Amino acid sequence: MDKNNVRLLAVNVLARVGGRGGYSNLTVDSTIRQAHLSARDAALLTNIVYGVIQHQLTLDYYLAPFVGRRELEPWVRQLLRTAIYQxxxxxxxxxxxxxxxxxxIAKQKGHAGLAKFVTAILRNVQRKGLRDVSAIQDPVKRLSIATSVPEWIVNKLFDQWGELEATALLNSINSAPRASARVNRTMIQRDDLVFRLQDEFPEVRNSVLATSGVVAPGGHLAGTPEFADGLLTMQDESSQLVAPSLDIQPGDQVLDACAAPGGKTTHIAEWLDPQAGGHVTALDLHAHKVNLIQQNADRMHLADRVTAQTLDARKAVETFGEQKFDKVLVDAPCSGLGLMRRKPEIKYDKTADDVANLTRVQSEILDAVAPTVKVGGRLTYSTCTITHEENQDVVAAFLQRHPDFRQVTVPTLAPVTHNHAAPALQILPHDYGSDGFFIASLERVQ
Incomplete structure (x- = not known):
């Protein structure tokens, strides 16, 4: 079998993502590049990988009667999942x-006996059909299997958003994510970029949510010459609302406290004028991630207004001093449950304990950077999650500890008609077909 056979590549990618914690989008992108796949094969690979991950619990429910109690090697289970998915x-x-x-694939990665087993399973499925998810009596379990989301998440969303909203949310996340990018406004206008992309991506259009955003039903925008030249960068529409929430002025000194890989850093930098003294300092704990920030700034021709630095944001005051920044962004580490459409493995990797532990880290970072904000300055807190504990609850607790801050309405460049957390901004995945995102704006008043 050709080593670049799409189905073989899909099984290998799924085995890597499932067994080693690699993110599906990064692994798929690197596989497409290394295998030099055609656009058609790249689309099929992406479809199979994302589809299997998105529907994993459903696929296992379908397979269970045919596999029985037999223990399967991880790659064999992924192979069967890919077949049932297709x-x-x-x-x-x-x-x-x-x-x-x-x-x-079973013969090449295993042996002839395993190949016969896989064939027998698939023939049985073909002959008997798959059992009906709607026959599950318990509504939480039924929705969990139907949407392939662990029951603890379903229960949490029912509690926090209500059954109707939660059901709409979960029913939306298994649709294919749109390709979403941000225009580098320092180099090209959005309409001009759309025009340039339309030959290869005829359905590309302006985002209705983000004024610098472009979206397409699919496609590899990161493989375009425009990406290589820094005219665009990959960023979800919801995420593009973060930098404008800071109300950045050309001469501002800005701290991006949790910055890697630099998407929001470079967006902030677009609003700054180095001639007026505008600059953004971008932090990350890990040196290799700081390199990613710098590479992004270089590619987008914004390096003259960006300093990337290896530093724990919780050491910001002792490093920079108090009241040093006009604007501070804390795009905090979070459970990432707003990304379940784009990074579907997240829903299997996280637990309820993770959510509780993350709120402590989020609060520590906010407390640590707050003194660096100038009086009259702004602190934006954002996450790519949809749980109350990590979002408005963290903000409310911060305000109790810091009476020198007040919460204000999040500014946006275009009207946001779906918002679930005013004066903060909470977008759910089914509102715009984008990532779920939370943004809160805090002003230092004394």
Whole structure:
């Protein structure tokens, strides 16, 4: 079998993501580049990998009666998941192609006996069909299996958002994520970039949510010459609301406290004028991630207004002193549950204990950077999650500890018609088909 066979690559990617904690989007992108896949094969690989991860619990529910109690090696389970996914969700792929490739992969990665086992499973599925998820009586378990989201998350969303909102949210996250990018306004206007991209991406259009955003139903925007030249960078529409929330002025001194890989840093930098003294200091704990920030700033021709530095944000005061920054961004480490559409493995990796532990870290970072904000300055707190504990609850507790700050309405460049947390901004994944995101704006008043 060709080592660049798309189904073999999909199984290998899934084994890496599932077993080693690698993020699916990074692994898929690197596989596409290394295998020099055509656009058609790249699309199929992406579809299979994301589809299997998104529907993992559903696929295991379908497989369980056929596998029984047999212990499967992780890659074998991924192989069966890819086959069932293609058979059930991709109606344009002939089953003979799925059966043939799945058998050959089992033979190549395992042995002839395993190939026979895989073929027998698939023949059984073909003959008997898959059991009906709607027959599950318990509503939480039924929605958990139907949307492939662990029950603890379903219960939490029911409690915090209500059954109707939570159901709409969960039913939306298994749709394919749009390709979303941000225009570098220092180099090109958005309409001009859309025009340049339309030959390769005929359905690319302006984002309705982010004034610097462009979106397409799919495609590898990071593989374009425009990306390489710094005319655009990959960033979700919701995430693009963060930098404008700081109300940045050209001469501002800005601290981006948790900055890697630098998407928001470079967005902040676009609003700054180095001739007026404007500058953003971007921090991260890890040196290799600081390098990513610098690489992004270099690629987007914004390095003259960015300093990337290896530093724990909780040491900001002792490093920079008090009242040194006009604007401070804390895009905090979080559970990432707002990213379940774009990074679906997150929903399996996180636990309820993770949420509780993260609120402590989020509060520590906010407390540590607060003294660096000038009186009259602004502190933005943002996360890519949808849980109350990590969002407004963290903000409310911070305000109790810091009466020198007040919460104000989050400024946006375009009207945001769906908001669940005013005066903060909470976007849920089904509102705009974007990532779930939370943003709170805090002003230092004394």
């Amino acid at each position: 058979m059930h969700y991709l109606d344009k792929i002939p089953e003979r192609a799925i059966f043939f490739d799945s058998t050959e």
